[in-house]
Amino acid sequence: MSKYALLLIPTLFGMSAIAQEKTDPAKEAAKTEIWEPVPKIVTPGNLPQDAPSDAIVLFNGRNLDEWHSVKDPSKPAAWTIDDGFFTVKKGTGNIETNKKFTDYQLHMEWKIPANITGTDQARGNSGVFLASTGPGDDGYEIQIMDAYKNKTYVNGQTGSVYKQSIPLANANKKPGEWQYYDIIWNAPRFNEDGSVSKPASVTVFLNGVLLQNNFVLKGETRWIGAPEYKKHGAASIKLQDHGDPSPPISFRNIWVREL
Numbered sequence: 001m002s003k004y005a006l007l008l009i010p011t012l013f014g015m016s017a018i019a020q021e022k023t024d025p026a027k028e029a030a031k032t033e034i035w036e037p038v039p040k041i042v043t044p045g046n047l048p049q050d051a052p053s054d055a056i057v058l059f060n061g062r063n064l065d066e067w068h069s070v071k072d073p074s075k076p077a078a079w080t081i082d083d084g085f086f087t088v089k090k091g092t093g094n095i096e097t098n099k100k101f102t103d104y105q106l107h108m109e110w111k112i113p114a115n116i117t118g119t120d121q122a123r124g125n126s127g128v129f130l131a132s133t134g135p136g137d138d139g140y141e142i143q144i145m146d147a148y149k150n151k152t153y154v155n156g157q158t159g160s161v162y163k164q165s166i167p168l169a170n171a172n173k174k175p176g177e178w179q180y181y182d183i184i185w186n187a188p189r190f191n192e193d194g195s196v197s198k199p200a201s202v203t204v205f206l207n208g209v210l211l212q213n214n215f216v217l218k219g220e221t222r223w224i225g226a227p228e229y230k231k232h233g234a235a236s237i238k239l240q241d242h243g244d245p246s247p248p249i250s251f252r253n254i255w256v257r258e259l
Contacts, residue, residue, distance in 0.1 A: 049107060049180060051255040058097060058237070058254040059086065070094040070132070070238065079241075085111075088126060088241050088248035096132045096236035103259040106130075106183040106237065111250045112146045114176030118246040120152045121145065124175070125242040126249050127162065130185045130202065132238035133220065133230065139238060141221040142183065142204055142212075144249065148172040159204055159211035162221040171209035178252070179207055184259075187235070188217075194231040 043053035051057055058066045061084040067077035070093055077095035080087045112124040124146040129139035140161070147158040147170055154160070159167035173179050182205040189198040204212035219227035239251065 049109070049253060051107070051253075052257065055107075055255040055257050056099065058256060059252065061085070061252065064095070066098055067095045067239075068098055070096050082250070085250045085252035087250040088239075090241065090243060090248055092241060094129075094132075094238050094240050096129075096238040098236070100234035100236055101131075101185075101256065101258060102187045102234045104185055105257040105259060106185065106254075107180065107256075108183075108254040109178050109180040109252045110144055111178045111252075112148075112175040113247040113249065116146055116175045116246050118244060119150060121156060122244045123150050123246055124249050125240075125244050125246075127240040127242070128181070128183075129238035129240065130183065131187055131200075131232065131235035133232045133235055138220050138222075138230075139235070140185075140200060140202070140217060141240075142181070142202070144240075146172070146175055148174045159206050161202060161204075161212060161215055161217060163223070164218055164221060164227055165212060165215045167204075167206075167211035168213065169209050169211060171206045171211065173207060180253075181206055182208075186259075188229060190229075190231040196229050199229070 040054070045051055063081065064077040064079060064086060069075040069077055078092040079089045079095060106128075108128065110126070116124050118124075124144075126144040127141040128144060129141050132139045143156055143158055143160045143162045145152070145156075145158050154166045155163050157167065157170065158172050159170075184203040186201045188196055188200040191197050200217040201214050202212055202217065203210075203214050217227070219229040221227060237256070241248075
């Protein structure tokens, strides 16, 4: 090895040592840190089912002031108020929220009566429509019914995106017990010409069990025929008066967080 090469070796080692000394891990880590925008502060409820600080309470246990009749939007919801809950009043029709929403997190609790009768779909049938788009039953329905030891078509049982998506599990409690939905709804978006720029998607938990995992909807839910989209904007949340001969179901503790 030449004397020049021998002289060069310590120089290279010295340069390497200097480069290592200049590499500051904290500075390197800081390159991937994001400090703004700072997420808003939301105070959670004392219990998971309690409304957080930024929630809109849709039923306060005393009145249905946040709801109106779908048959006649100028009239208040006519369902029966009891001690901290309300019950479907048969024949009065569906009810929907006065306020319209786009994307949101929804919590709601419901109970099939202990003295429920009937079989299949005629057993405590109701539903929550995540965007009410008209006076009929058009919209996007998450089914509610008694699916505890009650056989029915699986894309129409509790927790289904009605006629579109079978729930991942049957987590129903027996009639007479309160049950709860936690739902994340991402509304569809439309182009000016009415075509879909982004389809709707939904995640559904029943009693803490995941039933729908970011399911992408094919359109509005329909009893007969294939689902399809029609252009709409912000929409109300609707609850269904199905008109079954069996005793009607009840609801309580309904709140929503706009996303």
